[in-house]
Amino acid sequence: MNSAAPADVVSDYLRLGLAFDRIEEGFVDAYTGDPALKAEVDNAPAPSPGELAARARELLARLPDGLPAERAEFIASHVRALECSARKFAGEQIGFVDEVKAYFDVDIAPLDEDVYAQAHTEIAAALGVPGATGERLAQAYAEHRRSEEIPPDLVRPLVAEFAGALRERVRAEFPLPETELVDFEVVGDKPWSGFNYYLGGYRSRVAINTDLPQYLSGLPGLIAHEAYPGHHTEHCRKEQILVGGGQAEQTIFLVNTPQCLMAEGLADHALAAALGTAWQPWAAEIYADFGLRLDVEKSAALSRATAGLLHVRQDAALALHDGHRSADEVAAFLQRWLLAAPDRARQMLRFLTSPLWRAYISTYVEGYALLGDWLDAAAPLEAAPSTARLARFRRLLDEPLTPARLRMELSA
Numbered sequence: 001m002n003s004a005a006p007a008d009v010v011s012d013y014l015r016l017g018l019a020f021d022r023i024e025e026g027f028v029d030a031y032t033g034d035p036a037l038k039a040e041v042d043n044a045p046a047p048s049p050g051e052l053a054a055r056a057r058e059l060l061a062r063l064p065d066g067l068p069a070e071r072a073e074f075i076a077s078h079v080r081a082l083e084c085s086a087r088k089f090a091g092e093q094i095g096f097v098d099e100v101k102a103y104f105d106v107d108i109a110p111l112d113e114d115v116y117a118q119a120h121t122e123i124a125a126a127l128g129v130p131g132a133t134g135e136r137l138a139q140a141y142a143e144h145r146r147s148e149e150i151p152p153d154l155v156r157p158l159v160a161e162f163a164g165a166l167r168e169r170v171r172a173e174f175p176l177p178e179t180e181l182v183d184f185e186v187v188g189d190k191p192w193s194g195f196n197y198y199l200g201g202y203r204s205r206v207a208i209n210t211d212l213p214q215y216l217s218g219l220p221g222l223i224a225h226e227a228y229p230g231h232h233t234e235h236c237r238k239e240q241i242l243v244g245g246g247q248a249e250q251t252i253f254l255v256n257t258p259q260c261l262m263a264e265g266l267a268d269h270a271l272a273a274a275l276g277t278a279w280q281p282w283a284a285e286i287y288a289d290f291g292l293r294l295d296v297e298k299s300a301a302l303s304r305a306t307a308g309l310l311h312v313r314q315d316a317a318l319a320l321h322d323g324h325r326s327a328d329e330v331a332a333f334l335q336r337w338l339l340a341a342p343d344r345a346r347q348m349l350r351f352l353t354s355p356l357w358r359a360y361i362s363t364y365v366e367g368y369a370l371l372g373d374w375l376d377a378a379a380p381l382e383a384a385p386s387t388a389r390l391a392r393f394r395r396l397l398d399e400p401l402t403p404a405r406l407r408m409e410l411s412a
Contacts (some may be wrong), residue, residue, distance in 0.1 A: 009065045010248050014077050015041055016055055016082060016250045022046045023089050024356055026255065027323045032200030032239060053086035075249055077105055096321035101358050104261040106366040107401045110318055111311040119308025123339070126301035134273045141339040144298075148216040153155045154290055155214050159184050161286055162220050165226040169274050171213045173390060174397060175231055177202045181234050182227045186210050192220050192268040192351065195411070196231035198253065201240065204232040212347060216292060220283045221271045227272055232269035237397045250400065256359060258402050265367025266396045269375060273393040277381040312364040317352050327353070339393030366403075371396065374406045 010105060017043040020027040047055075056079050063079075064072030084102035088094055100108050124132040129140045150158060150258075163182060170176070180202035187207045197205040202209040206226045208214070214222070224230055235253075242250040251338055273280055277300075316334050319325040327349060334345040351357055375381070379388040395401065 007061070009062060010075070012039065012059055013079065013249055014252055015077070016059060017254050018042075018057075019044075019047050019052055020082065020085065020254065023049060023052070026356060027085075028252065029255055029260075030198040030200070030235065030253040031127055031244070031251060032198070033248060040048035043331050049086045049091075053083050053090065056083035056086060057267075068396075069248065070405075071247060071267070072402065073404070074402060077402050077404065078254065078257045078259065081105075082254070085256055094357065096318060100362045100366075101255040103258075103359055104362055105367065106362065106370065108277065108314060108318070108362055108366060110315050113337070115308055117311060119305055120337075121340075122293050122305035122308065123295060123302065126298060126305050127389045135152065138335075138339045144302075145213075145215065145341075148218075148294075149213040150216060150219060150292070152210065153207070154292070155210060155219075156184075156186060157224060158219060158286075158290060159208060161289075162226055162283075162348075165286060166220075166224055166274055170228040170233055170249070173274075174233060174237065174394060176233065176236050176305055177240060182206055182232050184208060192357075194226045196226045196235075198232070198235040200239070201238045204235065206232070212344060216287060217280075217303070221268075221281060224271035224274055224357045225267040228270070229393075230270035232398050233270075234263060234266055238400075241398050242400060244397060247400065255356060258404075259362040259400060259401055260360065261367040262396070262401055263367075264363040264372035265369075266393075268364060268368045269371055269393070272381055275388065276382055276384040283359075307340055310368060311365055313352070313361045316348070317358065321358065338376060370406055371405060374410055375408060 014031075014033055014037055018028060018031065018038055022041070023046075045410050060076060060083070063076050065076070066341045073374050081103045082092065084099065088099070093103075096324060097108055100106065101150040120133060123141065124130055124137050127144055129136075129137065132140055163184065167182075182204045184206050185208070186207055188206070190209045190211065193209050193294045195207045195209075197207070199205060206224070208226075226232065233281065238250050253263075275282055278298045280294060280303075284296050287294050312334065316330050317336075320327070320330045321332060330352070331342070331349050334340050334348055335342060338345070338348075340348070352361060375389055375392050377387040378392040381389065385393075
């Protein structure tokens with residue numbers, strides 16, 4: 001039996017994860033652990049991808065190595081993902097389905113386009129143009145989106161207003177350290193709409209991308225996703241509870257690992273966790289203070305209808321990477337089913353073609369679906385979140401859960 005202490009296993013996992021940032025800057029999304037360990041990795045000779053793959057396999061062979069089963073399986077699932085990333089960096093050709101499975105521990109497949117056609121029927125009804133399809137529906141949807149554009153000069157003050165209101169609600173249900181803080185900034189030329197940079201010490205920097213317009217129906221969800229009770233809240237509570245309890249493996253957050261699927265699924269359910277399904281009237285009151293009007297009924301109807309389009313972006317990635325369809329064909333697919341303007345479709349395509357982020361779309365699609373099923377198993381989503389559902393959401397914030405663990409609980 002290997003005699004290494006559990007702390008050595010965890011430290012070697014952290015060294016392995018940190019080393020990936022030497023190959024692809026940005027692979028380490030956040031690290032809040034021992035700075036001496038990071039300095040050691042930064043000052044060592046740059047590793048080769050093949051070396052990292054071998055180190056991952058060696059670490060897997062050592063586990064559990066004295067760690068409790070839950071912690072060992074958490075680390076193992078992430079090391080398996082890192083081993084796949086190392087092979088990708090080394091130039092190995094790995095199919096998109098297999099890549100997603102290795103990174104996020106989920107199986108994916110294209111959805112029947114009849115689902116999207118039905119969603120279009122419901123969208124047409126919500127827009128007041130029942131029966132509209134194709135170009136007519138796209139035009140109606142584009143007109144609605146233009147009516148919901150937030151004036152650029154109001155984005156910053158609205159971000160601050162929504163963040164403050166959500167923070168107040170979240171702290172009452174999911175207590176946070178008094179010193180926690182989110183700094184918001186507006187950026188451009190990014191392949192994403194928002195990004196949380198967790199800095200440790202209960203602080204985050206959240207960047208909001210304004211390359212494309214922000215919308216009345218979208219901004220509250222974006223703030224909830226990135227801050228309260230989404231990414232920032234999860235980072236703070238895990239730092240306080242898990243890291244504070246000695247689980248040093250939680251000091252690192254790595255791209256293209258099961259951690260990401262859990263985090264994005266949590267964040268996409270964050271607004272509902274704070275306000276339930278009836279968040280539109282709450283948001284409308286805030287917008288009214290800024291002279292803006294959110295159509296509550298239409299927004300709610302469209303939110304329900306567009307839920308049927310959840311898998312479109314993942315299907316686009318499958319067509320691009322495993323189906324070998326051209327970028328123009330995939331952009332047209334996104335425009336058709338998401339009713340997206342050409343510039344927005346091209347923005348999505350940037351994300352789907354990024355070497356680092358190309359598989360990441362599945363964290364939103366499969367994460368939202370898996371975590372939604374798991375939350376629904378406790379209690380259905382209602383106008384106000386129930387006690388049972390909030391208790392489950394709290395587990396997502398506080399425990400080192402994995403996709404495999406959620407599937408096991410669902411099957412039980």
